[in-house]
Amino acid sequence: MNSLLRHKGWTWGFRTTILLYFVVLIVLPILGVYYNSFSLGFKNFVESISDPIAWKSVLLTLRLALIATIINVALGTMIAWVLVRYKFPGRSLLNSLVDLPFALPTAVGGLMILLLLGPGSLIGGAAEALGLEIVFHQPAIVIAMVFVTFPFVIRAVQPLLEELDPSEEEAAYTMGAAGSRVFRKVILPSMAPGMIGGGMLAFSRALAEFGAVVLVAGNIPGRTLVSSVFIYGEVESDNPTGAAAVSIILLTLSFLILWLINMAQMRGRRS
Amino acid sequence: MHVEVRGLNKHFGNFHAVKDVSFEITKGHLIGLLGPSGGGKTSILRMLAGLETPDAGEIVFHGQVVNNLPPQERGIGFVFQNYALFKHMTVYDNIAFGLKVKKANKSFIRDRVMELVELTGLKGFEKRYPQQLSGGQRQRVAFARALAPEPQLLLLDEPFAAIDAKIRQELRSWLRELIERVGITSIFVTHDQDEAIEVADEIMIINQGRLEQKGTPWDIYKEPKTTFVATFIGESTLIENAAELKGFKPAEDSRSTKALIRPEYIEVGDRQEFKMASATEKGIVKHLQFRGSEWLVEVEVNGHKLVTYRSLEKETLQVGQEIAVLVHRAYLFNDERSWIQENSLKEDPMPVYI
Amino acid sequence: MRRLWIGLTYIVFFLLIAAPLGKIISNAFSQGLPGFRDALTRPEALHALMMTALVVVTVTVLNTVFGIMTALYLVRAEWLSSRLKNLLNSIVDLPYAVSPVIGGLMIVLLLGPDSALGAVFEHIGFNIVYAFPGMVIATLFVTFPLMVREVMPVLQEIGGQQEEAASTLGAYGWKTFWKVTWPSIQWAVTYGVILTVARSLGEFGAVLVVSGNIMNKTQTATTLVYQDVENFNVTAAGGVALVLAAFSVGLLLLMEWSKKRKEVR
Numbered sequence: 001m002n003s004l005l006r007h008k009g010w011t012w013g014f015r016t017t018i019l020l021y022f023v024v025l026i027v028l029p030i031l032g033v034y035y036n037s038f039s040l041g042f043k044n045f046v047e048s049i050s051d052p053i054a055w056k057s058v059l060l061t062l063r064l065a066l067i068a069t070i071i072n073v074a075l076g077t078m079i080a081w082v083l084v085r086y087k088f089p090g091r092s093l094l095n096s097l098v099d100l101p102f103a104l105p106t107a108v109g110g111l112m113i114l115l116l117l118g119p120g121s122l123i124g125g126a127a128e129a130l131g132l133e134i135v136f137h138q139p140a141i142v143i144a145m146v147f148v149t150f151p152f153v154i155r156a157v158q159p160l161l162e163e164l165d166p167s168e169e170e171a172a173y174t175m176g177a178a179g180s181r182v183f184r185k186v187i188l189p190s191m192a193p194g195m196i197g198g199g200m201l202a203f204s205r206a207l208a209e210f211g212a213v214v215l216v217a218g219n220i221p222g223r224t225l226v227s228s229v230f231i232y233g234e235v236e237s238d239n240p241t242g243a244a245a246v247s248i249i250l251l252t253l254s255f256l257i258l259w260l261i262n263m264a265q266m267r268g269r270r271s
Numbered sequence: 272m273h274v275e276v277r278g279l280n281k282h283f284g285n286f287h288a289v290k291d292v293s294f295e296i297t298k299g300h301l302i303g304l305l306g307p308s309g310g311g312k313t314s315i316l317r318m319l320a321g322l323e324t325p326d327a328g329e330i331v332f333h334g335q336v337v338n339n340l341p342p343q344e345r346g347i348g349f350v351f352q353n354y355a356l357f358k359h360m361t362v363y364d365n366i367a368f369g370l371k372v373k374k375a376n377k378s379f380i381r382d383r384v385m386e387l388v389e390l391t392g393l394k395g396f397e398k399r400y401p402q403q404l405s406g407g408q409r410q411r412v413a414f415a416r417a418l419a420p421e422p423q424l425l426l427l428d429e430p431f432a433a434i435d436a437k438i439r440q441e442l443r444s445w446l447r448e449l450i451e452r453v454g455i456t457s458i459f460v461t462h463d464q465d466e467a468i469e470v471a472d473e474i475m476i477i478n479q480g481r482l483e484q485k486g487t488p489w490d491i492y493k494e495p496k497t498t499f500v501a502t503f504i505g506e507s508t509l510i511e512n513a514a515e516l517k518g519f520k521p522a523e524d525s526r527s528t529k530a531l532i533r534p535e536y537i538e539v540g541d542r543q544e545f546k547m548a549s550a551t552e553k554g555i556v557k558h559l560q561f562r563g564s565e566w567l568v569e570v571e572v573n574g575h576k577l578v579t580y581r582s583l584e585k586e587t588l589q590v591g592q593e594i595a596v597l598v599h600r601a602y603l604f605n606d607e608r609s610w611i612q613e614n615s616l617k618e619d620p621m622p623v624y625i
Numbered sequence: 626m627r628r629l630w631i632g633l634t635y636i637v638f639f640l641l642i643a644a645p646l647g648k649i650i651s652n653a654f655s656q657g658l659p660g661f662r663d664a665l666t667r668p669e670a671l672h673a674l675m676m677t678a679l680v681v682v683t684v685t686v687l688n689t690v691f692g693i694m695t696a697l698y699l700v701r702a703e704w705l706s707s708r709l710k711n712l713l714n715s716i717v718d719l720p721y722a723v724s725p726v727i728g729g730l731m732i733v734l735l736l737g738p739d740s741a742l743g744a745v746f747e748h749i750g751f752n753i754v755y756a757f758p759g760m761v762i763a764t765l766f767v768t769f770p771l772m773v774r775e776v777m778p779v780l781q782e783i784g785g786q787q788e789e790a791a792s793t794l795g796a797y798g799w800k801t802f803w804k805v806t807w808p809s810i811q812w813a814v815t816y817g818v819i820l821t822v823a824r825s826l827g828e829f830g831a832v833l834v835v836s837g838n839i840m841n842k843t844q845t846a847t848t849l850v851y852q853d854v855e856n857f858n859v860t861a862a863g864g865v866a867l868v869l870a871a872f873s874v875g876l877l878l879l880m881e882w883s884k885k886r887k888e889v890r
Binding site for chain 1: 627630631633634635637638641642643644645646648649652691694695698702704713715716717718719720721722723724725726727728729730731732733734735737739762765766769798823826827828829830833834846847848850851854859862863866869870873874876877878880881
């Protein structure tokens with residue numbers, strides 16, 4: 001039994017299994033999308049992309065994701081600051097709640113926003129009376145994106161603030177620097193890597209978001225149809241090549257962001 | 272265990288870490304692998320253990336080639352530099368691990384572990400976890416753990432490197448005694464020559480992947496075979512041109528021959544103190560340092576700075592004083608060869624002070 | 626100043642987290658307890674919850690085993706050159722960057738009925754896409770980095786020497802793993818399992834594309850919520866969503882707990 005367990009074949013088998021798992025599960029599917037979108041020739045790819053519904057959806061996604069990211073960087077930095085610097089009742093509860101959007105299914109998140117801001121609800125009704133349209137319009141998409149990417153910036157900035165040596169700040173104060181100046185010159189630079197890194201993660205996640213968005217967006221081409229929903233629609237209407245064409249634009253963009261984050265992390269580690 | 276190594280080679284990428292090393296170790300001996308850091312000592316030790324595979328060469332235990340045996344089957348004990356104790360196991364479980372793996376029966380394990388606990392002076396610490404122990408205690412646990420399965424060869428990688436200087440001294444003699452008592456063939460790696468000289472029966476000097484010399488500490492000190500060994504072991508002063516020293520005119524072309532002189536090869540004092548005054552040279556005391564049991568004297572002779580010791584029993588020297596200097600012998604070397612030469616102007620051989 | 630910031634933080638949390646959570650609870654019970662019960666005991670709801678449970682269990686088991694092994698190989702393997710290891714290491718993160726919908730699309734393209742591989746499988750009567758295996762593969766793809774990224778740093782931190790020590794003491798790979806490696810990584814694995822469960826429980830986009838969302842066949846809890854909303858059956862959607870949300874909150878509590886254990890170690 002023991003000699004059987006120690007046979008060289010096991011080692012070999014394990015290694016092959018893992019490598020195959022890797023290739024089949026991750027590498028092959030990604031290559032498959034790239035292959036598929038060019039399978040009918042480059043001309044066909046350009047055609048798929050130049051469909052106005054397609055490129056407008058990409059532009060819309062980029063614009064809304066950017067807005068959501070900016071909101072998140074601002075809110076996230078503030079919350080990280082409050083959670084690290086101030087002691088107040090409920091702090092640890094809030095700190096745990098930060099991760100809720102990660103734990104919650106995105107479809108449930110979408111439904112929550114729909115219920116809260118929808119036509120029948122209190123807020124939705126009030127907004128409607130004021131002539132504001134939220135659900136099924138662009139604001140709802142941004143809100144959904146902010147919701148699902150909420151933890152990224154907070155979790156990226158928090159550790160940096162915790163590491164920041166208070167004596168650095170104190171030193172600045174003793175040298176007569178005013179509060180706002182200390183914030184700009186000492187605190188902000190040390191938070192910046194987290195704001196940028198967390199912001200990039202949030203941006204890439206917002207680009208990719210589907211579950212929450214599909215429920216609250218009206219999905220009107222050119223106005224509230226984001227890329228991921230467009231891709232889903234193409235798959236449903238049996239046009240996988242068109243879906244693949246838009247997919248590789250999104251994918252390439254996301255890979256680029258991922259690569260940038262990795263680069264930044266590596267440089268950060270070296271210095 | 273009788274250990275033999277033939278033509279061992281190891282590369283890490285482009286780096287040739289071990290270059291054609293061969294040696295033989297007699298059963299029961301305690302061997303020190305000594306050399307500068309990064310010289311390949313640890314690689315040799317790891318290849319002996321089977322943790323690293325040699326690119327070429329043979330490792331023979333008891334006349335049997337073990338190159339293809341995994342570490343599990345080599346019958347060795349290994350003490351790691353940072354001990355690598357299992358941090359989630361108690362001292363007892365750490366020591367018992369090797370026996371449990373071998374499925375020894377319970378009462379035997381208990382007896383053996385308690386015996387080792389006793390032997391290593393860890394009684395009362397069996398229930399503790401590694402992080403609750405001091406460095407010296409951890410070292411003892413690592414040692415007991417390696418010994419528990421009764422290996423035939425004990426390998427120790429810088430066993431004292433992570434321990435305070437004070438306790439290190441104590442542990443050294445403890446280890447030496449223990450290994451003698453257990454009677455196990457042992458090889459340890461160190462970069463500290465005092466440690467090697469003090470603990471080992473035999474020393475192997477490793478430099479840049481090569482075995483420079485193997486021998487007893489005394490042999491190596493007395494007769495260094497290579498220039499590296501001569502400079503590495505003990506203190507010495509290098510004289511670029513040996514011919515400038517009185518009594519050391521080599522027969523052949525003297526220009527290229529250099530000399531290494533150890534402090535104990537030099538005698539200083541008043542001219543009348545010497546029997547063979549003609550062999551001495553004039554020197555000026557440049558610096559004096561009290562070393563507790565002797566004086567360290569820096570003396571300038573013909574523009575060369577030499578370093579030596581002087582007994583406290585003798586008359587105390589003064590800085591700037593003119594004295595006589597006798598160089599008894601020197602280690603001479605040039606591009607072709609190296610040898611030890613006695614002062615040719617000196618008739619009767621002087622007793623050697625060390 | 627301090628008051629203002631804390632107040633603002635509370636407002637953000639209330640608007641973004643507490644209010645939606647509260648709303649989903651009140652919505653699920655908007656027609657009383659019987660309404661909530663009816664929404665959940667619909668045959669399609671029960672089936673969807675069962676499908677979700679099946680996917681979660683299968684994916685968690687597979688992802689845990691393969692994730693630990695991948696992490697071990699990426700950190701320890703000497704038979705992989707360091708360049709290949711670096712390449713594989715960056716590939717691990719790719720699923721993070723891939724939109725779930727695209728992840729689903731990939732599997733449809735690769736294994737769907739129109740693809741060469743899919744045709745082969747269909748021929749032998751083994752459907753992958755629009756069936757359970759496809760849903761598992763899609764979820765595996767999405768959850769792949771979670772376990773690897775939790776276990777790898779711990780393995781790197783503890784180093785390989787304890788394992789080497791075990792091998793010189795006569796222990797082989799299996800024993801070394803369970804006696805020496807496992808105790809060090811168990812909390813990281815626990816955390817990874819919780820993350821995997823949370824992610825596979827909530828996976829929506831990839832599963833929606835791959836499963837085809839066929840009622841009583843391949844429909845999961847999240848895709849049922851989607852369908853209910855599309856059919857303007859918001860109360861029913863709320864019932865299932867509340868169950869999912871309750872699980873998520875439970876998982877969140879577990880996460881906090883295991884994070885603490887992980888830190889103490």
